[in-house]
Amino acid sequence: MGPSGSGKSTFINMISTMDYPTDGQVYIQGRNVMNMSANEIGHFRYENLGFIFQNFNLLDTHTIYENIALPLTLAKADPKLIEDKVTDIAKKLNIDMLLNKLPLECSGGQRQRTAIARALINDPGIIVADEPTGNLDSENSEELMELFEKMNRESGATIVMVTHDSYVASFTSRLIFIRDGAISTEITREGMDQDEYFQKIVSISSAGRSRRKRA
Amino acid sequence: MIFKEAIRSLKNSRSKALFFALTFYITTALLFVYFNMANAATGGEIEVYVSSSNLADLIQMMEKGNAGNLMMVFIVIMCFIDLLFCNDFFVKNKAKELAVRMICGATYIHLAMYLLIQTVLLMVISIPLGIATGYGLIGLMNALLAAQGETLVVTVSSYALVEFFAVILFVVFWTVLLNCSFAYKSGAVLLAGGNMGAMKDRNSYGLASKPAVQMILNVIGVIAAVLPLYNFFNGSGALAVSMVIGCVGLSRVMDYLFLPLLTRNNRHSGTRNNIGMISNGFLRRDLQFSKITIFLLICDLMIVMTMLFARKNTPLEYLLVVVSYISISVLQSLTIMFRLETDLSGRFQEYHILSQVGVSEADKKKIMHSEVSKFYLIVLLIIAVYAGTAFLSLYRSQQATGGQIMLLALSAVLPVLAVDLLTRIYYGQVIREPVRD
DSSP states (O other), X not given: OOOTTSSHHHHHHXXXXXXXXXXXXXXXXXXXXXXXXXXXXXHHHHHHEEEEETTOXXXXXXXXHHHHHHHHHXXXXXXXXXXXXXXXXXXXXXXXXXXXXXXXXXXXXXXXXXXXXXXXXXXXXXXXXXXXXXXXXXXXXXXXXXXXXXXXXXXXOEEEEEOSOHHHHTTOSEEEEEETTEXXXXXXXXXOOHHHHHHHHHHHHHHHHHHHHHO | XXXXXXXXXXXXXXXXXXXXXXXXXXXXXXXXXXXXXXXXXXXXXXXXXXSOOOHHHHHHHXXXXXXXXXXXXXXXXXXXXXXXXXXXXHHHTTHHHHHHHHHTTOOHHHHHHHHHHHHHHHHHHHHHHHHHHHHHHHHHHHHHHHHTTOOOOOOOOXXXXXXXXXXXXXXXXXXXXXXXXXXXXXXXXXXXTOOHHHHSOOOOOOSOSSHHHHHHXXXXXXXXXXXXXHHHHTTOSOHHHHHHHHHHHHHHHIIIIIHHHHHHHHHTGGGGOHHHHHHHHHHHHHHHHHHHHHHHHHHHHHHHHHHXXXXXXXXXXXXXXXXXXXXXXXXXXXXXHHHHHHHHTTOHHHHHHHHHHTOOHHHHHHHHHHHHHHHHXXXXXXXXXXXXXHHHHHHHTTSSOHHHHHHHHHHHHHXXXXXXXXXXXXXXXXXXXXXXX
């Protein structure tokens, strides 16, 4: 979490290999991504990373099925396996009846679930989510966060998420506050229930806002 | 102030302005040659028909069989359509810019002037060049006429010049006004926080709905699409009418058989080839967006072919119709390109998403080339099937020689190949990721 311009999205772009730092190195799973060639980065992305964005970032020209299948076609998976995996994940996310539709024909929640399905289809080790609830109503936001918790619990995927929403942040196990390009505070949930954790996040956020006002 | 802003806007959209100027140049050269030739062929009777809005006059003109008069009306309509799509391509990306101007209080007249100044500036560069090229082409025509033993020489007449300028200014004024209206509406939607893409009725590429009715309509569509082939092959005179019916059928075949086939292929074996699957998705959108211009091309070629071979024309009229055929082929190919590029101009975001998912820069280029190749291959296939059958019929009935058919075939194919190349250049610029310092 952090105010606008603090460097949250820049940080997420670095770890998702979309951008490079002017100084320092980026290591993911022990590999220095800055030493990778363009082709290696492409492979690395679809094999290890899943992306979820506020604006969904789906291909509007392609059907929901094609959007979800994309990372697997890049990995040159067998078409039968692709069909099985897409159908399976679409059922789990309750979008199986939309597979032949275009994204613009679906609601915001359905599009976000499509983006999630695409991010999960290749079982990535890391899921990068940049304000994934930014365009969703509270019901869909809560549903999404519960889904993230389940993914983290069941498949062990690491979810790195940027958010402005304290309630959404209260679903995390570790929270880093960033200000002016540096880590300002770091907290972990450690046995707190969600309400206590939420209150702690709100108090840190408010303290940060008061400090900025005084400055 | 408005003049300076218009120049700045032109500088900011250099590549689009260049395409627009190129189309102006080609259109001017063709129209200039055209009006002078038609004037020579008809002895100055043209203006009666150009200004006539009476359908009965048009039918009488067709029955009278004066190729020059009919072609004149036809070419003017084609120029109008070509410049309309070209201007649409030029203006579409200015919708956001116009929206900002609207916020600052610009009126419709202000915006229309702003766009009109840009168009006039491009005209000032293109029209003199087009006229100079037109002079050269007229010299070439005269050489061809002399080679055929024709004593008539095409001269540049003041009468034709007045007609030429009246038509080109009329076309430019209306295309700018129409597209300004579109941009104004788009700007209003943008201001309201809307999305122009979402405004369109974008049908899904679904595979099934009401199967029995769909099947009957599909059968009718296939029959309608094949009907012109039957008529062409049997040498029926109703080439143009049957081609219009054919295009209605072809539209049905494309929307309800071919595009769902692409979707089905992408869903099954298509996923084996990632480049093919992604480019097929883009192709589906391209075909849906640009099919009307493809059908226009084939309809127009057929109409001119009817003019060419259904009557006994004088050598000058014959040459005029050949020039019309080439002009229409060039203008319609440009129309297809501009229609397609209007849609491609917003494709950067899609390719950026592909990068995020892990598609390499090399593969992005392959996807782009695969999409463009497939699109223009389909255009060429449609031309080959319909025009090819007509050529065969003409050759069988000895209405045209092998050389004439070769000329007509090349005139239809070469402009499509040229716009294929131009599309690749433009598309390559659109999808290029900005270089970071």
